[in-house]
Amino acid sequence: MTVLENPPPTTTAARVGIGGPVGSGKTALVERLLAEFARRGRSVCVVTNDLVTTEDAERVRASGLIDPTRVLAVEAGGCPHTVIREDPSLNLAAVERLEREHPGTELVLLESGGDNLASTFSRDLVDFWVFVIDTAGGDDIPRKRGPGVVRADLLLVNKTDLAPHVGADVARMIAEAHQVRGGRPVLTSDLRSGAGVREVADLLEREVLFG
Incomplete structure (x- = not known):
């Protein structure tokens, strides 16, 4: 029997990770992308990741969008990093x-559990990953050079509507990013x-999904 040194992947769909700090808007991005991609057919x-609950999955299921x-x-x-970076086997099995x-x-x-600026995805798990930050978290976030900010395929600065209020x-955030x-x-x-949202969906289609 011939053993393949590099067996083909068992999944064929494009896999996009969505990470970022708690409250930055990860689940909101998932919901908005679901609506946008539904319009595109x-x-x-x-797949959602939480520490010890299924709250985000329940929210998405109840949204009526999917x-x-x-x-x-x-x-x-105990650690949101583990299943998206060190050992993504649970997520791969879910996919x-x-x-x-x-x-x-x-x-x-694939939505990560909320974490700090150090959250990253294994390349064994995702083809592309988006890191979401928000203006309410401080406009110095890009200067802190966290791995999520620096390494993500796409950095999304969310809650621009709140910027004047905080x-x-x-x-400056965009320039420093x-x-x-x-x-x-x-x-x-x-x-x-x-x-x-349309711009995010356009980029995903162009870069990794259907282009």
Whole structure:
């Protein structure tokens, strides 16, 4: 029997990770992307990661934006890094199950549990990952050069609508983000209104999904 040194992946859908601090807007981004990709006729599934609950998965299931059977939850336990970076096997198993149960799935969104600026995704798990920060967290976030800010394929600066109320300078955040990201893209959004979602979806289609 011939053993393949590099066996082909068992999943075929594009896998996009969504990470960022607690409250930055990760679940809101998932919901907005679900609505946007539904309008584009794309077949999408979701895997959420929480520490010891399934709250985010339940929220997405109840949103009416997706067939609830297309959403699975992974409980990360004590550290949200573990299941998206050190040992992504639980998430990979969830993706494989979704693809098996929903043939033709084109995209799986994997939402990380809320974490600090050090959150990153294993390249064994995702093809592309988005890191979400928000203006209410402070306009000095890009200068702190956390791994999520620096390494993510896309940095999304959310809650631009709150910037005037919290004294954040969005233009400075964007400029400083570009300085530390080595040419990787930076976008802005107000996910409460949906502003910026189309641009995120366009980028995902162009870069990793269907281009």
